[in-house]
Amino acid sequence: MHFYTLSGLTVASEIVLPGALACAHPAVADVTVRAGPVPATLAEPTYTGPIWQIAVNEVLLSVPDIARFWLKDGREIAFQADTAADEADVTAFIVGSVFGILLHQRKYIALHASAVCVNGKAILFCGASGAGKSTLAAALGQRGYSLLSDDICALSIPANGAPIAHPDGRQLKLWANSIDRLSLAERRAGRLRRTLEKFYVEPPEATSTPLPVGAVYVLREARPPHAPGIERPNVVDATVLLRRNAYRPLLVIRMEQRADYFRAAAALAGTAGIFHLTHAFNFARMPDTLGMLERHWQELGLLEKAA
Amino acid sequence: MTRTIWLASYPKSGNTWLRMLIANLASQDAPADINDLPERGGISSARAPFDHLTLIDSSLLTHEEIDCLRPRVYEKLARGAQDDEYDAPEAALPVRFVKVHDAYTLTPKGEPLLAGRGGAEGAIVIVRDPRDVAPSLANHNRTSIDDAITFMNDRNAGFCVKTSRQYNQLRQQLPGWSGHIVSWLDQADIPVHLVRYEDMQADTAGTLKQVLAFAGRSATVEEINRAVKFADFAQLQEQERTKGFREAPRPHAGKKFFRRGEAGAWREELTAEQAARIEAEHAPMMRRLGYELAGAAPLARTG
Missing domain, CATH: 3.40.50 (Rossmann fold)
Known part of the structure; x- marks a missing residue:
């Protein structure tokens, strides 16, 4: 695992997150990032956007040809990369849009x-x-x-x-x-x-x-x-x-x-x-x-x- | 539900004038503020609604990847998602007019960039004599007229095309003046109503009436006549002179958005060679639209 601080949260990630500040192994990480599997749709969405769905405590984001991201309780980011995508394609979204969505999920003023x-x-x-x-x-x-x-x-x-x-x-x-x-x-x-x-x-x-x-x-x-x-x-x-x-x-x-x-x-x-x-x-x-x-x-x- | 109608044109062809006319239908005592139009459907290529509705950062995507997702955004907007829900109008407008400079193209995945019938119910396509577009485009792009003609003749041209920087707007493909117009006129997804700038100038009220009939928006004769008066070219120029225009080219001495607005002024502004370059490239489309070719005939003046 790799450990980072992002927006004041400790992050334990299976993959290297470029651009993020590395930190020491925390006792308990606030957020974990791990590889898939990620469903194509959520079971009980409360709203469906153009490429995303939200449900109680869940967000699913599907970026075509890159990856699907599944955010749960503001604590876990699961990703399933598209076969055509390389790791940097996926991590650029994780440290950007996906983490921003996670902050909303955690009820920060993001x-x-x-x-x-x-x-x-x-x-x-x-x-x-x-x-x-x-x-x-x-x-x-x-x-x-x-x-x-x-x-x-x-x-x-x-x-x-x-x-x-x-x-x-x-x-x-x-x-x-x-x-x-x-x-x-x-x-x-x-x-x-x-x-x-x-x-x-x-x-x-x-x-x-x-x-x-x-x-x-x-x-x-x-x-x-x-x-x-x-x-x-x-x-x-x-x-x-x-x-x-x-x-x-x-x-x-x-x-x-x-x-x-x-x-x-x-x-x-x-x-x-x-x-x-x-x-x-x-x-x-x-x-x-x-x-x-x-x-x-x-x-x-x-x-x-x-x- | 509110209908979406594209106001599609090659740049500098009267799109904004038509938008101003439509916006002034609701004006009672004074012209609508050109910097705060009551009917503001925005432009199809605006970046913010894309980010807002997709939740992702368009600056993490290539132009081609963005194009693949744009149909999803237009479908959502056409179904009533406001691009800024905090500013949702209280009463739904009967028709949402949205400016478009993008050519009617297919995405790399083969679907219409503008989502076909899912994105809008029809398109009002505004065209203008390319010989009058050229000097106006040169002014807008801050280039020479020769460079503007090169741009208009370039089938790979576009706005916001560089990949080394970020623009406020998404890339707009402008595959030459003819290529742009043919893309709109010959697509079979949505009905088109063709408006010539020259006709809009000769009979503004009549043209506006036909536009509104096509769009399914009702307006009284009084409303149309008042809009024509309030969106008169001299009136728009005066507003720009006194307070500036937010959609004008980036602040630059002497560059105005509402520049001249005349039909046929190219006879004074283009050299014979410049007119000939335009005609050589665009003769078939000019004939199709009823723009008479000067051909080898002597021109008023050169240089």
Whole structure:
């Protein structure tokens, strides 16, 4: 078995999980990953999506030509690989979409977000695939902010105080173009899949302890009518924004967790703040975005003001 | 149940104008905000609904693997799954119009990318004289007109095709101007209503009325006339001038989405050689659609 920490959970896996942070043999692993068999359908699904089904405590995900994944109780991931798939095809999905679904199953507040550490606080960048989460986290890494998580960020909401972001110290996942534009070739590790020009990238520094959330930014492209900048939506809009930036909003509905996200949004709005970060999708403008963020962190008291 | 109708066109052929006309059917006192249309079926190639409905990350898939799954997404959307359930409209719209630039192609597994009858009940196919498309496409793609013509003549062309980066949208195959149109006109899965941009310009209200009749959406004469007024090209240009257009090319000095919108302006914008290159490649489809070839006839001006 191989042992990892992903989103603060210990994972025992029959197969090597690239991009995940290896850890010592835990007494009891939170999650196990093992090879099949996986049924083609669930016995009593409560909802059937295009390539997935959910039932009480079960999710079945069928990715054609790659694998079927069966998630049980948020504790077990069974996979049955297609004959045409290689191991990297399967593991790319396990450490990505499948683990994100598992976090929903475990009732975490699972956000589609990358996160970095600023003075002991977790700063989250939420957005759909392509919004620039990983690229922004990578650029902040180059400025010395350590990586907390990439693409998926699990939060737990304590009875009082700031929500806690769970680290996974995992590697960033970046497209060849981003690696090139950010001059990160030296940190490039393996390809996610043989057929993709997307790579695991070692962050300069990673945080491995849970951190209270300092701010949540929802990324938005600078297109009319939105100009680059940071603004704070009202609390009602912020609540909707958080739900929409769940890792998979559809699961929040199907798993009847809307109230949990409502409470999480209230807790975040009260302790950290949920903001819109509107930025240009343009590498040449990245320094502007980083400068805007650092000024905002000074205003929020997360960073000391420049002399 | 809400019917789904594709608004299918090669880029820069009037698709957005028709969407604006349809969106303004519901406008009472003022034109619909071009950045916040009340009827927003989005575009078939949007990435977010794919990820949202499949639960998987499309950035872990190749273009071909995504294509194999796209029919499943369109079937789900056509059966009433909202691509964003938090914003589900309170009253169901009679017709869901969805913009498409994808050619009508088959996936690597041999099924229609757009799911045939399972994805939509019909398609409104909008075409425009390719000689007018070329300068508009050059403006949109930020290329020279010659490069735009090369793109329009390339049977392997597309939007969002690179494999080294991620786009907001999924890959759209655009197998040449003629290849794109023939893919839509000659498919046998769903009925087609053909609209020529030039006819839409000459008789906007009449064209809109026919479009709505095909789509099974009722509208009064007053609603149609008001929509024509509110979505007038000059009105759209004015909105873009004052507040920008979210669907315009990425911010770039001088590049507008609603650029010129005239029929036949190519006579001033293309050289004789450029017009000839287009006609040489696309003459059969131009004839089929009723676009007169200039042939070797002298052109207004060159350079």
